[in-house]
Amino acid sequence: MEPKGEPQGRNGGEPEREGPDFLAGGGALGQLIAAHDWPSTPLGPLSSWPGHLRTTVGLLLRSPVPIVTLWGEDGIMIYNDAYSVFAGGRHPRLLGSKVREGWPEVADFNDNVMKVGLAGGTLAYRDQELTLHRHGRPEQVWMNLDYSPIPGVDGRPAGVIAIVVETTGKVRAEGELRVTAEALATLNAELGQRVEERTRERDRMWRLSTDIMLVAGFDARIEAVNPAWTALLGWGETELLGQDFMAFIHPDDSAATLAEVGSLSSGRTTLRFENRYRRKDGTYRWLSWTAVPDKRFIHAVGRDIQAEKEAAETLRRTEEALRQSQKMEAVGQLTGGIAHDFNNLLTGITGSLELLRTRLAQGRLADLDRYIATAHGAAGRAAALTHRLLAFARRQTLDPRPTNVNRLISGMEELIRRTVGPAVAVEVVGTAGLWPVLVDPNQLESALLNLCINARDAMPDGGRITVETANRWMDEHMARERDLPPGQYLSLCVTDTGTGMTPEVIERAFDPFFTTKPLGQGTGLGLSMIYGFVRQSGGQIRIYSEIGQGTTVCLYLPRHHGAEDAAESAAALAAAPRAERGETVLIVDDEPTVRMLVTEVLQELGYTALEAGDGTAGLRALRSDARIDLLVTDVGLPGGMNGRQLADAARVTRPGLRVLFITGYAENAVLGNGHLEPGMHVLTKPFAMEALAGRIRDLIEGGA
Numbered sequence: 001m002e003p004k005g006e007p008q009g010r011n012g013g014e015p016e017r018e019g020p021d022f023l024a025g026g027g028a029l030g031q032l033i034a035a036h037d038w039p040s041t042p043l044g045p046l047s048s049w050p051g052h053l054r055t056t057v058g059l060l061l062r063s064p065v066p067i068v069t070l071w072g073e074d075g076i077m078i079y080n081d082a083y084s085v086f087a088g089g090r091h092p093r094l095l096g097s098k099v100r101e102g103w104p105e106v107a108d109f110n111d112n113v114m115k116v117g118l119a120g121g122t123l124a125y126r127d128q129e130l131t132l133h134r135h136g137r138p139e140q141v142w143m144n145l146d147y148s149p150i151p152g153v154d155g156r157p158a159g160v161i162a163i164v165v166e167t168t169g170k171v172r173a174e175g176e177l178r179v180t181a182e183a184l185a186t187l188n189a190e191l192g193q194r195v196e197e198r199t200r201e202r203d204r205m206w207r208l209s210t211d212i213m214l215v216a217g218f219d220a221r222i223e224a225v226n227p228a229w230t231a232l233l234g235w236g237e238t239e240l241l242g243q244d245f246m247a248f249i250h251p252d253d254s255a256a257t258l259a260e261v262g263s264l265s266s267g268r269t270t271l272r273f274e275n276r277y278r279r280k281d282g283t284y285r286w287l288s289w290t291a292v293p294d295k296r297f298i299h300a301v302g303r304d305i306q307a308e309k310e311a312a313e314t315l316r317r318t319e320e321a322l323r324q325s326q327k328m329e330a331v332g333q334l335t336g337g338i339a340h341d342f343n344n345l346l347t348g349i350t351g352s353l354e355l356l357r358t359r360l361a362q363g364r365l366a367d368l369d370r371y372i373a374t375a376h377g378a379a380g381r382a383a384a385l386t387h388r389l390l391a392f393a394r395r396q397t398l399d400p401r402p403t404n405v406n407r408l409i410s411g412m413e414e415l416i417r418r419t420v421g422p423a424v425a426v427e428v429v430g431t432a433g434l435w436p437v438l439v440d441p442n443q444l445e446s447a448l449l450n451l452c453i454n455a456r457d458a459m460p461d462g463g464r465i466t467v468e469t470a471n472r473w474m475d476e477h478m479a480r481e482r483d484l485p486p487g488q489y490l491s492l493c494v495t496d497t498g499t500g501m502t503p504e505v506i507e508r509a510f511d512p513f514f515t516t517k518p519l520g521q522g523t524g525l526g527l528s529m530i531y532g533f534v535r536q537s538g539g540q541i542r543i544y545s546e547i548g549q550g551t552t553v554c555l556y557l558p559r560h561h562g563a564e565d566a567a568e569s570a571a572a573l574a575a576a577p578r579a580e581r582g583e584t585v586l587i588v589d590d591e592p593t594v595r596m597l598v599t600e601v602l603q604e605l606g607y608t609a610l611e612a613g614d615g616t617a618g619l620r621a622l623r624s625d626a627r628i629d630l631l632v633t634d635v636g637l638p639g640g641m642n643g644r645q646l647a648d649a650a651r652v653t654r655p656g657l658r659v660l661f662i663t664g665y666a667e668n669a670v671l672g673n674g675h676l677e678p679g680m681h682v683l684t685k686p687f688a689m690e691a692l693a694g695r696i697r698d699l700i701e702g703g704a
Contacts, residue, residue: 020046022054026061027081028477032092033057041096043076056150056161066166069150071159075099075114086164088134105133113147117160123147127171136503142171180271184292187213188299212287212302218265220244223297232304234280250276250284264293274305349378400537402560403441405469405492406430412445416452416467423462426452431470437490438560439537444492447530451494451553454527458498458551466495472556482540488559489539495552501545509543530555579606583700584626586610588618588633588646589662594685598632601689602696615641622650628657629700635663647680658699662687 023030039045043053053071057078060067066086068079077094084091094102099110109130116123125145131138144165152158187205206213206226212233215224225240235248249257253275260273270291276284286309291300352375359368409428417426448467455465472478472489479486501509510531527541534541538558545551585607589595595611602609610626612618615637622628631650633643641649647659659680676682683695 020054022058023061026058028480029079029081029084029095030061031477032095033061033078036096038096041076042072042074043096050153050158052150052152052158056159060161066164068162068164069159070099070110070114070117070162071150073114073118075110075160077102083164086134086166089136090134103132105138106130113162114160117147117149118157120149120157122149127167136507141166141168143167177269177271180290181269181292184269184290184299184301187301188292188294211304214245214298214300214302216245216298216300217296218261218293218298220246220261233277233285239280248278250278252276260289261298264291264298267293269293270300277302346378346382349375349382352378400438400440402436402562403439403444404434404436405444405490405557406434408441408444409448409467409469409492412448416449416465419449420452420456420465424456424459425464427464427466429466429468431468433471434469435471435488435490435559436562437537437557438562439557440533443533447533447555448492448494450527450530454553455494455496455498455551458496458500463497463550466493468493468495471559474556482542482556484540484556489556490559491554491556493552493554495550497550500547500549501543501551502547506543506545510541527553579608582608582627583629584608584610585630585632585696586612586618586621586628588612588615588631588637588643590614590634590636590638594634594662597689598692601693605693607696614639615643615646618646619649622646622657623653628654630658630660630696632660632662632696635661660695660699662692 020034023034026033034046043049049057053069056069060069060078061080063080064082066080066083068077068083070077075098077097077099079087079095087094090102099114100107103110113123123145124147125143127142128145129140129142132141133139144163144167146163147160149157150159150161209226209228210231212228213224213226214222216222222240222243222245225235225237227237229235229237229240233248246254246257257273257275260270264270270289273289273291274286275289276286278284285304286306287302288305289300289302291298293299352371356368356371356375359365359371409430413426413428420426452465452467468491470491470493472491474482474484474486474489476486509527531541534555534557540556542554542556543551544554579602583606585602587595587598587602587609588611589598590613592613595613599609599611608627610621610628612621616639618631618633618637619641622631631647633646635643637643637646643661643663647657647661650657650659656679661680661682662685663682679699681695681699683692
């Protein structure tokens with residue numbers, strides 16, 4: 001099922017029609033022209049087009065330059081792929097339209113073009129300034145325009161052909177360069193006149209400027225500096241003259257600085273280049289340089305941007321804090337449903353244990369397995385809820401893994417239903433044989449949950465959310481529409497029956513901090529974070545929406561050519577491998593219950609078990625002469641030494657000691673975000689005792 005609002009291809013998904021020969025090889029516009037409703041235009045059906053019009057259109061379609069034909073008195077627009085890029089949001093509705101109606105904001109300009117062209121005249125404009133509305137807002141643009149008449153059968157002009165080359169970037173860059181070059185040329189002239197360098201005006205600029213001024217050779221030898229060097233960096237003039245300025249550059253900026261000097265030596269001007277210079281006290285300060293070369297020297301002005309850099313870093317940290325706040329906002333959405341579930345699960349656990357104790361006291365042993373299974377199942381579901389909540393709340397980013405998205409959605413389905421509430425129906429439509437993708441599954445879970453929360457908020461009176469997956473083959477046309485390379489993709493779409501979004505809201509939906517929610521009810525970071533995650537994963541996100549008809553948000557992720565992660569299975573404890581040759585395990589955990597359970601399991605399997613309640617006691621045991629084949633330690637320990645620090649200290653006297661960290665999952669940052677040394681592994685709490693026994697056997701034997 002295609003998500004509502006998503007483009008279905010021309011003619012409602014029907015096969016594309018073959019066009020006439022003159023459209024062959026004409027790219028996307030050739031196909032659009034072949035499919036266009038020409039009988040409803042003054043040009044009539046394609047089969048009736050005159051030969052000179054066919055020839056003209058065939059030529060322009062094969063040109064890489066933006067070209068448009070304005071045919072007849074109305075200037076019916078026919079153009080090529082390059083012109084469609086120039087047209088922006090006006091494409092494809094410009095095709096077959098009258099030029100005056102297609103570009104109403106420049107109607108008078110085009111009226112004159114048609115008047116001159118149909119009279120047999122030509123027009124040429126260079127860097128012509130116009131104001132266009134290509135993307136729903138006015139833009140000041142500059143273009144090179146060439147207009148020529150197209151002769152008809154009788155020799156009289158039948159239309160006008162226009163070659164359009166946008167020069168906006170060049171005009172603006174030249175304007176900025178002119179201003180900068182003029183200022184630098186003035187400075188260059190003043191510094192170049194060494195016999196007059198002590199004149200009053202130059203002396204005033206040189207001495208009073210708060211910006212650093214530098215004259216240096218292309219060999220980096222410093223020829224002249226102004227007093228701002230001393231004020232800003234602490235170096236005196238005598239300490240700098242004749243020195244190599246590369247000696248003052250931060251090592252991390254050396255390569256880029258040398259490359260910029262090379263650019264200057266070839267005659268190019270530096271408009272903005274940033275690097276760090278060493279102060280006399282050994283610290284570094286950020287400078288932004290503008291420089292021009294002459295035949296012998298580089299003349300440069302450096303502006304202090306340390307405060308800007310620090311402010312940018314503060315903004316980055318603030319944004320990170322807000323992003324974390326947004327995550328916690330999502331966590332807050334979960335707590336009600338999770339608390340309800342947890343109370344049910346705890347009831348199942350405690351009730352089963354009470355009945356188990358009662359039946360044991362009564363000597364009634366027949367139903368014990370049923371109570372044990374009930375408590376064990378409820379505990380497992382409680383652990384899964386805890387893991388998922390911690391996954392959403394974490395700060396660190398985990399590595400991408402091959403992921404089965406249908407399985408991921410299935411694991412979240414109940415959580416989503418609890419989060420959106422009983423007024424919203426949730427339907428999951430998973431395609432069979434879905435391709436795996438290479439993503440961070442926890443980030444994908446967070447993205448899916450955020451999309452479902454947004455969908456719920458768009459349906460204040462209730463409604464339906466549909467979560468749908470599909471395999472997609474994207475040809476060049478479909479991929480170009482989504483700004484992706486052609487190929488195989490998985491789509492994950494969330495559709496709601498809510499209020500919908502206007503085009504203006506859709507256009508800004510992925511902007512950081514943009515939100516339509518009331519003040520205090522959203523950070524505006526949800527969709528921007530999803531956008532960043534999807535783009536970093538090599539995919540794309542698109543919104544399809546109509547006011548009053550609901551919204552579909554689709555994530556497109558590249559297919560991973562490989563198997564997804566296999567689901568883990570555990571054998572029964574009775575079948576777990578047993579210890580050999582007096583093998584000894586040290587357990588360090590501040591929770592006595594955990595130590596007791598792990599110790600009993602190990603002793604049951606024939607291991608010698610040593611216990612310690614904190615890092616200090618554990619390190620004392622590790623520094624003794626006792627045989628220890630494996631260290632099993634919690635990550636969060638009291639007494640100022642965590643489990644990772646304990647393991648690192650233990651390996652000083654016991655190199656190669658194998659270590660198993662047992663962790664509450666949220667402590668992953670302490671472990672280096674997954675970057676562990678060889679022989680160190682992690683097992684997440686809570687864990688099955690048989691899984692612990694199997695992992696211990698693997699580690700002692702040197703397995704992965």
